[in-house]
Amino acid sequence: MTTDVHQLDDGAWISVNDSREVNVSDLWLLARSDFCGCETTDFLAEGFVKVGVDYPDIQARIAGQCIACGESGVTDWLTVGRVVDPESGEFYGVVHESVHFPEKRTRLAHPEE
Amino acid sequence: MPSKVEKWKDEVYGNEIREHLMEFAEKGWDAIPEDEHDAWFERFKWWGLYHQRSGQESYFMMRIGTPNGVIKPGQLEVIGEVAKEYATGPVDNPEFGEAYCDWTTRQSIQLHWIKLEDIPEIFEKLEAVGLGTQQACGDSWRNIVGCPVAGKDKHEHVDAWPVAEDLHETFKGNDDYSNLPRKWKVAIAGCDEGCGQGDINDLAFEPAEKDGELGFNVRIGGGLSRKEPRLARDIDVWVPPEQAADVAHGMSALFRDHGDREDRFNARIKFLMDEWGPEKMRSVLQDDYVDFELETAGEDMRDQYSYNTGSQDGHNDHVGIHEQKDGNYYVGLNVLVGRMGADDVLELAELADEYGSGEVRLTQRQNIIVTDVPEENLDEFTSEPLLENYSPDPSPFMRGSIACTGTEYCSLSIVETKNRQVRYARWLKDNVELPEDHKDFHIHLSGCTASCAQPQIADVSLRGMKTRKDGEPVEALDIGLGGGLGDDPRFADWVEMRVPADEVPGAIKNLVNNFKEAREGGETFRDFVEDRDEETLAEMVDPEETDYHDPYMHNTKMTWYPYAEDDDMQASPAPTNGQGEPLPSDD
Incomplete structure (x- = not known):
């Protein structure tokens, strides 16, 4: 089946196959990011702005701020989890406290369209 | 691309949702x-039901829309009964017990822990007394707000209540406007104090005089959400009361047709106003959406506005005892953070019946007003034990407190x-003294940038x-200062960021003391903030730990319910069946 991903409730959470999987208000550690000048961005997720699938990754661009320096904005694409088997649709979230590497994407996936 | x-809205939306809801x-x-x-x-x-946050699946927040905050005789009792019978969850709230009503900043009512299976019974009880949840949420006309004492107020020039009621009747369930690009918030007021808060609404009708006739000037595009606050802008239109609905038809149709349906973050009319400006907004309204010549704006009364101006004169809220134009009195009761236990609601319903007409009204400051109290009943009414907790004369820190729903139930x-x-209000009451001439001091706490507690228009935001x-993530607050409404509305300046939540009371104490020391003459707090730069103000907000204890410093969002003994997400009983029993999980 197709993996269905969207953000809902003003970007409060990411739904994967009609299940609430990733919420705002968590802290994410971002490395090698140009989000702010900090070596590692201690990023508070305040809202999911865009979501997409780059199989098997579920990705999102997140609005928020670095709680160390105060810089706010929207991240590049971050992998927030994976759906390894599209048939089962089971979602495996990443550990947000681990270090993540946001990346600029060359293509944008809109699985629902 | 939509x-x-x-x-989803194209497939099923508006009134037709109800039959599906009832079937489920x-x-x-x-x-x-x-x-x-x-x-x-x-x-x-669209039918006023908002699925509660992660960990609370199968439970809903139910919002009841009461236009202008008017709760007619007989309705409060039903609201209290519904709360007591149905709005109880698996765990009590340590401050408010097992069942309670929230009075909201849009003069509505919110109940929590509502189970899907109970909705038909609840609807039946509410609708039997003329209450309803239709369009209380969703992309449509929301609850209409206004001066909560419309029709009673001595400061009133136009009685806006019949107009508000007419707009409510006209636009609730109206298929032409049931599917808008986003929410549509309307305010209407006829008094000269500015308590309709029109400046922060999508469509605002404000009292104005034109050629000796009283009516309303129209403003468009206000709102506080996200980090994009806007004040509604004057589109140079005046309408007599009998044409208010025509302009409302036109404006909401304009929004329906021109609002952004591709990007919900850009959908509110404030963004269309950014793009078009007030002149184009007016000309499109005139050319395409009304079939009469719009009058230019009349003379408004904004220079008399006192509500939430920080002026310490006039009405900064509706708490206290005030004479109505018919010689009776209204008694505004302070409801701390707008939450009232269901038993207290039921008792107040009896008292309103006994001492007044049975009518009560909700304010945009999360308080409740008992109207139509004859002078001879005032002493006895205000001596009632219930009013010790819901005082008409509370500490400024109690009356000035507003808070949104927060992580207890909200996803955002x-x-x-x-x-x-x-806890803040109680601590501040016991530990901080405002200057003698400051009876009003508004502190609004919003859990996120959606701004449901309207933080940008408070003295302390x-x-x-x-x-x-100490290396550990903790809940914190940004602190803003000097916001308010009035003739010269102003959004707060955010001066101190990411203050650990347990250091905020100390910060406010230091701020107030610094203000008392540095103010010149009779300078009000709002003027004081306006006259100083952010750096100076930031120094005055000096966060520090005190004997205030905050039990919610951990990540309350990671819990299934922050006050449960075992609050771990895995301990959640949700989803549950109609009896509140956990349903088997697929895992």
């Missing part, structure tokens, strides 16, 4: 197909709010954040 939500309710939670959860929960909002919030603000303390 958003996913637009696709009859069959039970499991009847909602798992792969249609998101679509149905989005649609249920970053921090716990209501219980925290209760608090907004949910996170920070690290």
Whole structure:
């Protein structure tokens, strides 16, 4: 089946196959990011702005701020989890406290369209 | 390309959602197909039902829209009964007990822990007394707000209540406007104090005189949400009361047709106003959406506005005892953070009946007003024990407190709010003294940038954040200062960011003391803030730990319910069946 991903409730959470999987208000550690000048961005997720699938990754661009320096904005694409088997649709979230590497994407996936 | 939500709305939306809702309710939670959860929960909002946050699946917040905050005789008792019978969850709230009503900043009512299976019975009880949840949430006309004492107020020039009621009747369930690009918030007021808060609404009718006739000037495009606050802008239109609905038809049709349906973050009319400006807004309204010549704006009364101006004169809220124009009195009671236990609601319903007409009204400051109290009943009414907790003469820190729902139930919030603000208010009352001439001091706590507690228009604005303390993530608040409404409305300046939540009371104490020391003459707090730069103000806000204790410093959003003994997400009983028993999990 197709993996269905969207953000809902003003970007409060990411739904994967009609299940609430990733919420705002968590802290994410971002490395090698140009989000702010900090070596590692201690990023508070305040809202999911865009979501997409780059199989098997579920990705999102997140609005928020670095709680160390105060810089706010929207991240590049971050992998927030994976759906390894599209048939089962089971979602495996990443550990947000681990270090993540946001990346600029060359293509944008809109699985629902 | 239209958003996913637009696709769902195209399939089923508006009045027709009800029959599906009733069918699901009859069959039970499991009847909602798992792969249609998101679509149905989005649609249920139109009928005032908001699926509670992660960990509380199958429970809903129910919002009852009471236009202008008017709760007619007989209705409050039903609201209290419904709360007591149905709005109880698996765990009590340590401050408010097992069942309670929230009075909101849009003069509505919110109940929590509502089970899908109970909705038909609840609707029946509410509708039997003329109450309803239709369009209380969702992309349509929301509850109309206004001066809560419309029709009673001595400061009133136009009685806006019949106009508000007419707009409510006209636009509730109206298929022409049931599917708008986003929410549509309308304010109408006829008094000269500015308590309609029109400046922060999508469409505002404000009292104005034109050629000796009283009516309304029209403003468009206000709102506080996200980090994009806007004040409504004057489109140079005046309408007599009997044409207000025509302009409302035109404006909401304009929004329906021109609002952004591709990007929900850009959908509110404030963004269309950014793009078009007031002149184009007016000309499109005139050319395409009304069939009469619009009058230019009349002379408004904004220079007399006192509500939430920080002026310390006139009405900064509706708490206290005030004479109505018919010689009776209204008694505004302070409800700390707008939350009232169901038993207290039932008792107040009896008291309103005994001492007044039985009518009560909700304010945009989360308080409640008992109207129509004859002078001879005032002493006895105000001596009632219930009014010790819901005082008409509370400490400024109690009366000035507003808080949104927060992480207790809300998906978007970053921090716990209501219980925290209760603790803040109590601590500030015991530990901080305002200058003698400051009876009003507004502190609004919003859990996130959605701004449901309207933080940008408070003396002290608090907004949910996170920070690290001793290396550990803790709940924190950004602190803003000097916001307010009036003739010269102003949004708060955010001067101190990411203050650990347990250091905020100390910060406010230091701020007030610094203000008392540095103010010149009779300078009000708002003028004081306006006259100083951010750096100076930031120095005056000096966060520090005190004997204030905050039990919610941990990540309350990671819990299934922040006050449960075992609050771990895995300990959640949700989803449950109609009896509140956990349903078997697929795992």
